[in-house]
Amino acid sequence: MNPKLKRNAVLVCLSVAALANFIHTALKAPSVQKFYRYDTPAFYNEAFFDEGRYPDLFLRLAIREKEVMLPRESRTYASYPSFGRDEEDGNPFDARYFKENNYVRYFEEYASSVTVDKNLPFGEEVEAALKPALGRFSDFGIANDMLRYSFPLNQEKIQQATAFWYYWYYHSFAEENPGEPGSFPKIRIALEGLTEAERLVALWDENENLYLMAEPVAEELGLLSPGGDS
Amino acid sequence: MNAPALTEVLRFLTALAPLREAAVMFLLYLSGGVFLFSLGLRRLPGFLLSLAFPAGLSLFTLTGFLCLVSGLPFTGLSVSLLIFLALCAALFFGPGKKETGAVRSLLLNKKYLLIFLALGAAAVCFSVCRLLPVTIDNDSVYYYSVYPETLVREGRFLASFDTFLTDVGPLSAVLNCLPFFFGFDNTIGVQTLMNLSFLGAFAAFMFRELSSSGTEKKEARLFSVLALFFLLGSMPFRFISSWIMSNAYFMELFFICVLLGYRSFGVEDRENTGLFAALLLFLAMCSLLRVEGSVMTVLAVASFSLVPENSGRKLMAETLAAALTPLLFYLMLYIRLGVDPLYSFLDLKKAVLTLGLFILLALWILTLRKRLSESERLFSFLPAALLLLLIAGNLGLALINKERYISNLKTFYTNIRLGNGWGIFGLFFVLCVLWSLFDLVRAGFRSPDFFDFFFPALLLTIAAACWARGGLLRVGVGDSGNRVLMQTVPFVVLILVRKAGRRSRAPGDI
Numbered sequence: 001m002n003p004k005l006k007r008n009a010v011l012v013c014l015s016v017a018a019l020a021n022f023i024h025t026a027l028k029a030p031s032v033q034k035f036y037r038y039d040t041p042a043f044y045n046e047a048f049f050d051e052g053r054y055p056d057l058f059l060r061l062a063i064r065e066k067e068v069m070l071p072r073e074s075r076t077y078a079s080y081p082s083f084g085r086d087e088e089d090g091n092p093f094d095a096r097y098f099k100e101n102n103y104v105r106y107f108e109e110y111a112s113s114v115t116v117d118k119n120l121p122f123g124e125e126v127e128a129a130l131k132p133a134l135g136r137f138s139d140f141g142i143a144n145d146m147l148r149y150s151f152p153l154n155q156e157k158i159q160q161a162t163a164f165w166y167y168w169y170y171h172s173f174a175e176e177n178p179g180e181p182g183s184f185p186k187i188r189i190a191l192e193g194l195t196e197a198e199r200l201v202a203l204w205d206e207n208e209n210l211y212l213m214a215e216p217v218a219e220e221l222g223l224l225s226p227g228g229d230s
Numbered sequence: 231m232n233a234p235a236l237t238e239v240l241r242f243l244t245a246l247a248p249l250r251e252a253a254v255m256f257l258l259y260l261s262g263g264v265f266l267f268s269l270g271l272r273r274l275p276g277f278l279l280s281l282a283f284p285a286g287l288s289l290f291t292l293t294g295f296l297c298l299v300s301g302l303p304f305t306g307l308s309v310s311l312l313i314f315l316a317l318c319a320a321l322f323f324g325p326g327k328k329e330t331g332a333v334r335s336l337l338l339n340k341k342y343l344l345i346f347l348a349l350g351a352a353a354v355c356f357s358v359c360r361l362l363p364v365t366i367d368n369d370s371v372y373y374y375s376v377y378p379e380t381l382v383r384e385g386r387f388l389a390s391f392d393t394f395l396t397d398v399g400p401l402s403a404v405l406n407c408l409p410f411f412f413g414f415d416n417t418i419g420v421q422t423l424m425n426l427s428f429l430g431a432f433a434a435f436m437f438r439e440l441s442s443s444g445t446e447k448k449e450a451r452l453f454s455v456l457a458l459f460f461l462l463g464s465m466p467f468r469f470i471s472s473w474i475m476s477n478a479y480f481m482e483l484f485f486i487c488v489l490l491g492y493r494s495f496g497v498e499d500r501e502n503t504g505l506f507a508a509l510l511l512f513l514a515m516c517s518l519l520r521v522e523g524s525v526m527t528v529l530a531v532a533s534f535s536l537v538p539e540n541s542g543r544k545l546m547a548e549t550l551a552a553a554l555t556p557l558l559f560y561l562m563l564y565i566r567l568g569v570d571p572l573y574s575f576l577d578l579k580k581a582v583l584t585l586g587l588f589i590l591l592a593l594w595i596l597t598l599r600k601r602l603s604e605s606e607r608l609f610s611f612l613p614a615a616l617l618l619l620l621i622a623g624n625l626g627l628a629l630i631n632k633e634r635y636i637s638n639l640k641t642f643y644t645n646i647r648l649g650n651g652w653g654i655f656g657l658f659f660v661l662c663v664l665w666s667l668f669d670l671v672r673a674g675f676r677s678p679d680f681f682d683f684f685f686p687a688l689l690l691t692i693a694a695a696c697w698a699r700g701g702l703l704r705v706g707v708g709d710s711g712n713r714v715l716m717q718t719v720p721f722v723v724l725i726l727v728r729k730a731g732r733r734s735r736a737p738g739d740i
Contacts, residue, residue: 007449010730014456017658022463024654029468032651033707035363040240041247043375043416045366049236054371060379061243061415109383138236149372152380155390163392163571191234195242 048141055140055187059212062194063111069201069215069224071120074104077158086159097160098147098169099182099208105153106146107202119225126205133221137188137211144170144184147208182207190217247414252358254412255283255423259350261313262286268320271504275342276437279349280430281508283423284483287405288511289313292555294404295518299558304385306411325503357422362472364418367708370474373398375416378406389567396574399520400559402476421478425471428482432720433458435489439724440731450731457727464723465653466716469707480519481717483512484526488721491534491548492680506544510551518555521575522695522714524584527552528591529691533684535595536612538603545595553588560585575699613683614675620690627697638696641703642715651707651716662722663689665729681725688718 029035036045044057075097077083082092100123107114121129130137148170154161174183185208194200197214201223204210218224234242262285263278271278293312297304302312377394381387381403387395394403406417436457440450461467470477490509513531517524531548534540560581563569570578602608628635646656662685670682696703696711703711 006733010733011452011456014453014460014727014730018456018460018463021460021465021653021655021658025463025465025468028649028653029465032465032649033365033469033473035365035472037363038360038418040237041244041251041358041360041415042240043371043418044240046236046240054366057371057375058240060376061240064243109380145368145372149376152377152388152391152394155388157389161390163394164573191236191239195234195239 049138052139052141054145055143055189056146058140058189059146059187060110062189062212063107063200065112066197067113067115067199068107068111068212069115069117069120069199069218070104070107071116071118071122071203072100072104073116074101074108077156077160093160093165093169095169095182098166099204099206102147102150102154103202103204103208103210106150109153111200117224120201120223121203123204123206126203126209126211129223130203130211130221133190134188136190136192136217137213138191140187140189142184143187143208143210144174146187147185185209188212190214192217244415248358250412251409251414251419252354254408254414255354255357255419256350258286258290259283259354259423260286261289261317263346263350264317265289265320266504266508268317268324269504269507270325270502271508274434274505275345276430276434277505279346280427280434281486282346282350283353283427284431284486285508285511287420287424288483288515289316290408291401291405292511292514294407295401295555295558298381298387298404299562301386304382309411353423353426354419357419357426360418360422362422364421364472364474365469366474374402374406374474374476378403379410382407382410387562387567389569392569393571393574395563395567395569396571396576397521399476399480399518399523401515401518401555402479402520405479405519416474418474421471421474424479424482428471428486429458429462431482431486432461432724435486436724436727439489439728443728443732445731453727453731457723460727461720461723464655464658464719465649466651466655466719469651470713470716470719473713475713476520477713477717480516480523481720483519484516484523484530484717485720485724487512487516487527488530488533488684489724491530491540492684493537493539506547510547513548513552514555517552518559520714522692522699524552524556525587525691525695525698526688528584528587529687532591532594532616533613533680533687535591535599536609536616536683537680538606538609542595542600545599546592549588549592549595553585553592556581556584556588580698610677611675613678614670617670617683617687617690620687620694624690624694624697627694631697634702635693635697638693638703638711641705641709642693642711644705645707645709645712645715648705650705650709651712655719655722658726659718659722662725666725669729681721681728685718685721685725688721689715692718 036047038045042057042061044054044061048054048057077097080094080097082094085092148166151161151163151166159165177183187210190211190213193214193216197216199215200212201215201218202210202212203223215224259282263282266278266281266285271281290309290313293316294304294309296302297308297312302308373394377391377398380391408420409415409417433454436454437450440453441447445453470481487509490505490512513527516530517527531545531552534548535545564578564581602612624635646652646659649656652659666682666685670678670686673679673682692711692714696714699710703709706712
């Protein structure tokens with residue numbers, strides 16, 4: 001075959017292959033996997049809000065440069081009734097160990113600083129305290145993955161501090177017991193004043209639903225006692 | 231008080247992020263460029279431009295990693311200082327110093343310098359503007375954002391990191407610490423700039439491969455542009471490059487390693503030193519960017535050793551560079567931290583096996599290879615022997631757990647057939663495999679073209695690594711085995727275009 005003809009034939013074949021490849025990819029790729037366009041420099045994309053995904057991407061960004069007020073300090077596993085009963089119960093587990101402490105560790109790690117105000121509502125008190133103002137909070141999605149991956153923050157040398165247990169509780173157990181209160185805790189954030197405030201307030205109820213708001217909003221809702229921290 | 235729009239809040243919270251991100255990326259680009267220039271890479275502007283950012287990023291990552299495993303402070307300041315010291319050492323003591331001092335050279339080539347700076351700045355701006363869409367999943371968020379931020383805040387590896395230590399490539403975690411050191415929120419821009427750099431490197435390598443095999447320069451340019459278009463348009467490349475994960479970095483750096491390492495760039499050429507420095511840097515990176523990275527670098531260096539022109543000294547340096555990062559990490563993991571989580575990808579057995587492979591590789595290079603290189607005939611059959619060894623290894627794994635092995639193979643096939651991340655590129659992938667095997671047989675298994683044995687060897691290694699990972703692969707674009715296989719796309723394009731380029735010449739042409 002004439003060398004020039006051969007070369008041109010090869011080029012044509014390659015070009016056709018490359019073009020077909022390109023067109024197919026352009027048309028089909030978005031239907032195989034979702035792509036996100038970004039309008040801001042944040043990792044959290046506005047589409048995640050509509051989908052209820054990765055609420056903690058927004059949460060970490062919101063608290064990174066702020067002080068956060070919490071209702072409690074964290075407690076070790078030794079203060080829970082199931083502690084030391086491995087021999088007796090096999091694999092004892094007290095869900096309160098996770099529900100009461102994981103958020104504390106989370107804010108201690110990712111916020112600029114934390115303070116504790118024990119006068120803030122905690123557990124069962126939270127729903128009653130926030131019921132009139134629930135409309136001011138935006139629902140960012142469920143917290144399971146965020147909490148499941150908070151195991152690195154738990155430095156107690158016990159079984160319940162391992163990735164395996166966190167996965168079991170926030171993933172397997174939740175999926176097997178979807179109707180159980182607290183299986184799919186939500187993250188709710190009030191955006192009012194969030195950017196200007198230097199201090200934020202984080203509350204969570206007995207089902208681990210998290211409520212984050214700017215300090216002025218908490219004051220308006222009467223959640224903060226006069227005199228501040230205890 | 232009225233609630234602001236979410237977009238407003240996001241923009242407010244990240245107001246300074248683009249500036250910081252751009253500054254950091256540009257400084258990394260400069261650092262990498264200065265490093266490679268000082269070590270001799272001067273007269274290959276295409277390579278200098280395209281390898282500068284990957285080199286700078288690797289310097290940051292490896293320096294940060296060394297701080298973590300050695301107990302030095304792991305902060306933005308300490309890592310930056312160490313990089314600065316490394317650059318000073320390269321500038322004042324690098325091999326280029328003897329002829330024209332590196333600093334003087336830099337300042338004399340003003341036009342070159344301006345082009346380098348201008349192109350770098352343009353690429354950085356493009357990357358920071360977020361013009362290209364990306365894809366994100368759980369791993370992107372938890373492995374490559376939450377974990378790195380935790381690492382920055384703690385300043386050290388902790389036993390409580392548990393499966394993050396064993397399931398996430400440690401160097402990927404360190405690389406993703408960049409935003410949290412320097413005040414921006416994510417590595418989307420970093421990955422974009424890495425992709426742009428890689429595309430430049432791919433085109434440069436493609437051109438080099440074609441022109442050195444006798445294709446006229448004008449034709450080589452045309453084929454290179456076509457190859458670039460082919461690569462850009464392929465669905466696997468689209469997914470891997472835009473997925474915020476470690477796969478993109480590994481795919482790109484591993485490809486660059488193989489192209490740099492498989493043959494010398496010219497024995498007398500001083501550029502060799504700069505490119506060799508880049509190779510060592512990228513091998514050290516690839517070994518720990520992903521959990522299976524070490525096994526891939528063993529394969530790469532073992533394959534380089536089957537090219538007679540590659541010297542034993544260089545091969546040993548490559549082996550040491552690739553072995554150093556996993557060795558340091560495993561020592562820290564198993565001796566200092568005593569970590570051994572339930573259900574992890576990496577365990578002590580696999581770590582010991584990996585180090586064992588490096589030792590065997592070193593012994594091979596120091597002893598048997600030297601002996602066999604005296605017989606050209608015997609040496610010419612070594613690539614076939616490597617393939618046989620890998621086939622035997624895979625058969626062994628299949629015997630140990632037949633279900634897992636066969637299920638994984640079926641899953642690979644199903645993902646390609648269904649186009650899960652493959653599109654129609656699956657056809658080209660299959661064509662590449664068949665064509666390579668055909669040419670291997672046609673050569674009588676003797677002195678085959680490097681890629682005719684390397685590519686099948688790579689696929690066999692991937693099959694083995696996916697088996698060793700434990701668990702079964704799943705059908706779906708996001709399956710880790712599927713993503714690892716998709717990482718071979720630059721090799722597929724290179725091989726097919728190279729073969730087509732050769733076919734386009736008349737018999738009797740070089």
